[in-house]
Amino acid sequence: MVTLALLTELLVIGLFLGAFYGLIAIGLSLVFGVQNVINLAHGEFVMLGAYAAFYGWALLSLSPIVSLVLSLPLLFAFGVFLQWLLLERINDKTELASLILTFGLALSLRNLAQFVFSANYRSIDYLTESVSILGANVSLNRPLGFGVAIAVAAAFFLFLRYSDWGKAIRATSQNPAIAKACGINTSHVRMVSFGLGAATAGAAGGIAGMLYTIYPYMGLQYLLKSFVVVVIGGLGSLVGAAIGGIGFGVVESIATYQLSSNEATMIAFVLLVVMLLVRPQGLFGRSDAGGE
Amino acid sequence: MTVAQDTSVGSDRDLLSSGQAWLYDTIVSASHTQFVGVLAAIVVVLLALPLVLNSYLVQVLFTVFLFTGLAFGWNFMSGFTGYVDFGYAGFIGFGAYLTVISIVDFGFPWPLALLTAMGVTALVGTAISVPMLRLRGAYFAIAMLAAATAAQLLASSSYLRPITRGGSGISFFPELGLTGQYYLALTIVLILGYVTYRIANAPFGLRLLAIRDDETLAASLGVKTVREKILGMLLHTAVAGLLGGVLAFNLSYIDPNSVFNIQYTEFPIVMVLFGGLGTVLGPVIGGVIFVVLYEVLWSTFPQAYQFLFGAAIVAVVLFMPEGIVEYLKDNEYIPRWRSL
Numbered sequence: 001m002v003t004l005a006l007l008t009e010l011l012v013i014g015l016f017l018g019a020f021y022g023l024i025a026i027g028l029s030l031v032f033g034v035q036n037v038i039n040l041a042h043g044e045f046v047m048l049g050a051y052a053a054f055y056g057w058a059l060l061s062l063s064p065i066v067s068l069v070l071s072l073p074l075l076f077a078f079g080v081f082l083q084w085l086l087l088e089r090i091n092d093k094t095e096l097a098s099l100i101l102t103f104g105l106a107l108s109l110r111n112l113a114q115f116v117f118s119a120n121y122r123s124i125d126y127l128t129e130s131v132s133i134l135g136a137n138v139s140l141n142r143p144l145g146f147g148v149a150i151a152v153a154a155a156f157f158l159f160l161r162y163s164d165w166g167k168a169i170r171a172t173s174q175n176p177a178i179a180k181a182c183g184i185n186t187s188h189v190r191m192v193s194f195g196l197g198a199a200t201a202g203a204a205g206g207i208a209g210m211l212y213t214i215y216p217y218m219g220l221q222y223l224l225k226s227f228v229v230v231v232i233g234g235l236g237s238l239v240g241a242a243i244g245g246i247g248f249g250v251v252e253s254i255a256t257y258q259l260s261s262n263e264a265t266m267i268a269f270v271l272l273v274v275m276l277l278v279r280p281q282g283l284f285g286r287s288d289a290g291g292e
Numbered sequence: 293m294t295v296a297q298d299t300s301v302g303s304d305r306d307l308l309s310s311g312q313a314w315l316y317d318t319i320v321s322a323s324h325t326q327f328v329g330v331l332a333a334i335v336v337v338l339l340a341l342p343l344v345l346n347s348y349l350v351q352v353l354f355t356v357f358l359f360t361g362l363a364f365g366w367n368f369m370s371g372f373t374g375y376v377d378f379g380y381a382g383f384i385g386f387g388a389y390l391t392v393i394s395i396v397d398f399g400f401p402w403p404l405a406l407l408t409a410m411g412v413t414a415l416v417g418t419a420i421s422v423p424m425l426r427l428r429g430a431y432f433a434i435a436m437l438a439a440a441t442a443a444q445l446l447a448s449s450s451y452l453r454p455i456t457r458g459g460s461g462i463s464f465f466p467e468l469g470l471t472g473q474y475y476l477a478l479t480i481v482l483i484l485g486y487v488t489y490r491i492a493n494a495p496f497g498l499r500l501l502a503i504r505d506d507e508t509l510a511a512s513l514g515v516k517t518v519r520e521k522i523l524g525m526l527l528h529t530a531v532a533g534l535l536g537g538v539l540a541f542n543l544s545y546i547d548p549n550s551v552f553n554i555q556y557t558e559f560p561i562v563m564v565l566f567g568g569l570g571t572v573l574g575p576v577i578g579g580v581i582f583v584v585l586y587e588v589l590w591s592t593f594p595q596a597y598q599f600l601f602g603a604a605i606v607a608v609v610l611f612m613p614e615g616i617v618e619y620l621k622d623n624e625y626i627p628r629w630r631s632l
Contacts, residue, residue, distance in 0.1 A: 038433075038434070086610065090610065090613060093609075095429055095430055096374075096376055096565070097613050099433065100562065100565050100605060100608075101605070101606055101609040103558065103561075103605065104601075104602040104603070104604070104608075104609065105602065105606055106602070107598055107601060107602030107605065108598070108599045108601075108602030108606070109602075110598065111596060111597075111598035111599035111602065112599050114598075115595055115596055220554075224438075224441060227434055227437070227438065228438070231434060235431075260449075260450070262448065262449060263445070263449055263450075266442050266446055266449060269438040269441050272434070272438040273424070273435050273438050273439050273442070276424070276427055276431055276434070276435045276438075277423050277424065277426070277427075277435075280427055280431050
């Protein structure tokens with residue numbers, strides 16, 4: 001049976017995990033909010049971030065934290081470039097067009113990664129010694145990953161809240177036509193927000209690289225899980241994505257302990273469907289977003 | 293210099309427009325009998341091909357038929373009504389498991405097993421989808437993707453191990469050989485093409501297209517949207533169940549990763565989008581071009597074929613977002629008929 005100590009342990013692990021999922025989800029949610037694009041290549045940014053951390057560690061002996069300083073601007077620039085080159089051209093087209101385009105992009109990036117980085121499984125052996133937090137025994141890289149996720153997410157929220165770019169992004173998310181009429185260059189806003197989405201996913205990838213195995217096809221599972229998180233929180237809602245991430249992490253860690261990781265994931269997807277049926281706008285979403 | 297360029301551009305355009313006019317005029321002036329004659333000739337050639345081709349090419353053509361059939365099936369719901377199903381592989385996997393289990397455990401003859409898979413997948417699949425049909429756009433797509441992923445995990449979970457054998461899968465010896473599978477898939481594709489043709493010309497097809505263009509408006513004009521969507525979903529899932537069984541015959545071994553593979557969702561979507569949503573020719577053109585392209589890329593660039601395939605998808609969305617059939621209609625290569 002679940003004792004109090006065990007429950008605390010599962011909660012702590014779930015919280016660490018949840019911050020990581022939340023970090024992936026806020027980027028997905030931001031891009032959806034700003035330009036109504038569901039980015040199926042979002043998981044591939046996580047994968048690229050993980051490889052950046054791996055090569056920083058393997059070739060340059062950099063700590064994954066230090067690698068983030070290099071990989072974040074690179075992924076940001078890559079995101080801006082992809083938005084400028086591809087998505088900007090179909091901005092006036094249907095949701096389906098962007099869905100298919102990002103699907104093709106995901107396929108290409110995955111294969112390119114397999115070609116360049118090889119299909120070998122990689123891992124980063126960093127700070128694996130055990131540490132006790134609130135009675136929970138976890139390896140040291142978990143609280144570190146938690147700290148990084150919180151720091152990046154906090155920087156992201158502060159940027160959106162206080163910077164001029166952040167205000168422009170929020171305005172475009174609320175109403176692109178009026179934002180444009182007020183003199184905001186919505187095209188540049190879309191590029192910056194897509195870049196931010198890629199950069200935050202890349203940061204999450206750096207954490208994933210420390211905790212899990214790195215391989216070219218790793219992105220898909222994170223994409224699917226961040227869908228669950230985003231839908232629970234409400235598509236387009238960033239606070240919802242953060243809270244949904246933590247909630248999902250806790251549920252997953254408990255379900256994984258009680259059942260198996262496969263079944264925990266299955267329950268997550270059933271929850272997602274139920275959530276969509278009962279409350280399609282999510283816990284914090286805009287009421288105009290879905291359903292009849 | 294500039295003059296020379298102008299003439300060359302002009303002559304290109306003349307050449308192009310004369311080919312265009314030729315195709316347009318041929319289609320418009322052809323009689324019903326001539327259409328049927330051309331189709332019959334194509335069918336005769338396809339029937340004769342297994343006699344002369346080696347088994348690799350028969351397999352490639354089988355794959356073309358399988359995916360063209362799946363594209364037709366996906367098109368019934370998602371192409372006509374715009375409800376984009378991102379979980380089609382879930383129904384295909386369900387159909388494959390039903391087929392194999394009814395053969396291996398219950399000793400069904402293969403045609404009965406296929407019909408069972410088709411009927412049960414249609415009923416169960418539609419029943420599951422009905423509540424989700426309240427969702428629109430991206431929400432429907434994500435819900436279906438999640439449901440299909442859950443179905444795949446369920447098939448490999450320990451709860452259903454006595455029935456599905458979990459992750460280790462089921463291998464069996466299909467009674468139908470490759471040539472038999474070829475004729476079966478060809479027959480199914482021809483039937484599906486004919487059904488699509490009839491639907492595109494019928495009031496039912498128009499009602500589905502009306503839902504795609506503006507569901508609220510369609511409902512207010514008297515279209516029973518829920519009923520039409522359920523009918524579309526029945527066709528959509530029945531095809532997945534049936535072809536899932538045919539796929540299982542071809543694989544002769546099924547496990548959750550092979551028959552619930554997300555590629556069976558991805559490929560039909562790409563094919564229909566490339567061909568043209570809610571059209572008759574779209575799934576055929578998309579199916580043939582993409583399977584052939586995939587085979588060519590796979591055999592020529594084994595390292596990079598998925599990269600090139602992905603790039604081809606991106607290029608299609610960028611340059612031909614409405615699909616090739618709409619492009620041909622817009623530029624008057626072919627007449628703007630609903631039956632094309």
